[in-house]
Amino acid sequence: MLTNERHLFIMQLLEEKQTVKIQELVESTGASESTIRRDLVDLEHAGKLERVFGGATLTGKNLLEPSISDKSTQLLDEKIKIAKFAASFVQQGDSVYLDAGTTTFQMIPFLKDKDLVVVTNGLTLVEALNNQGITTYLTGGLMKPRTGAFVGSQTIQALQNYRFDICFLGINGFHPEYGYTTPDPEEAAVKQMASSLSRKTYALADHSKINKISFAKIMDLERATLIVDEISKDANAVLEKKTIVKVVKP
């Protein structure tokens, strides 16, 4: 079976069933597990599906599925630590941009009583911010079902009405050469614009993102201060030259 044939077959099965298991595909195609796995990685890179543990699912089709849930509780604790540390850089009365994302979401409890104005492109963040009594603007635009993030030209245009003192971005990878990256180019564009409207930009990531490269580049490392929970000496040596790295105290 040709590679493209198999890709087509996988996508057809996916359209039918919404989700497929790797074992199903191994049996129905006769290819090895490794091959199927490579196929799924390719198709994911092409944005045609999303890999999940044990198989794959159609992008955007799992409307109710929170993108957050696939992360472990372990990582959640680290996210909270990072979020708390990040929030400590916010000054009384600041105008703040909070990127849509799970780590930035965790910052919200630490932001109240600071008399802020917050702008975000994250649907889930709006409710939480309001619950804390924080004045909140949502960018609006086209909503991405999976993540609840607003993207697109309307979002970018809406952003340009604001100026920020401080800006927090979630990222999926950072690398000395390739800079900050994230899977979705649309989201990357929004992050880019938000940062360019801010006096100061912080990029939030846990240690699993070190030297990872995701699909869409946001910007070079030196354009933001990286906040990370821990970092190896080797990685730090390289990164220190490029950017200011803040590491969460243990």
Add this chain to the structure above:
Amino acid sequence: MLTNERHLFIMQLLEEKQTVKIQELVESTGASESTIRRDLVDLEHAGKLERVFGGATLTGKNLLEPSISDKSTQLLDEKIKIAKFAASFVQQGDSVYLDAGTTTFQMIPFLKDKDLVVVTNGLTLVEALNNQGITTYLTGGLMKPRTGAFVGSQTIQALQNYRFDICFLGINGFHPEYGYTTPDPEEAAVKQMASSLSRKTYALADHSKINKISFAKIMDLERATLIVDEISKDANAVLEKKTIVKVVKP
């Protein structure tokens, strides 16, 4: 069963029943209690549900639909009737503006499979629209905490990027002399703008709004078609001269 499948399953069951018990989920999914428990923790972290002793319940259902708890079931039934009737005016492929509000919210289930593009200024509507698989744009802007409606200059500006085939507005009063009114001037301005960008405007109200006058004027009666559940002969005689009135069939 894939993890995400199970998450989806749980959320769907929850949407149906409002609450689920863990034991129910164990039996219906075949997964162990531990696994279900972990799923619920994940989904709670994602803000999709709220865990309660013995199971889980939908988050912010009260925020999502305040009128359900406040107003009588009687009025809700009427809202649904009005909403269903209103939705019947939507054509295949239309671009639709849905005002933030409880009655317009009830239209959503009747809008799927119509291949629409919907724009709304209602936070609560976005999620529901997405759950129906409808392409949705949110205007953005400043959020009003109590109602979840976006208002203000950003909202108005965002609206001007669109043109609508059809537009549905919730109103708090209609009166031959004072026209359509609503309590909040900011919301009135948004409704006004949305209507002016639409080929056709419908105003939705139940019979309790007849001859009521609220604080802020939206527009004169003749600018929109009124959809109402029932209407007295006296009132109708006056209104008929001013506007087109559609009454829900009993």
Add this chain to the structure above:
DNA sequence: TGCTTATGAATGATTATGATTGATTTTGGA
């Protein structure tokens, strides 16, 4: 032939799961 690409197998690491335990909460009767 020499080079690239696709494939399959093997590996150690990571993740999801189910069972168990003791703690916590609810329930129902005195």
Add this chain to the structure above:
DNA sequence: TCCAAAATCAATCATAATCATTCATAAGCA
């Protein structure tokens, strides 16, 4: 009200499934 039984919970552990990575082989092509 209080107390005890039952139900539910959080935390932990062991296991099985799945994953990313590497290496070697086979297939295609100039």
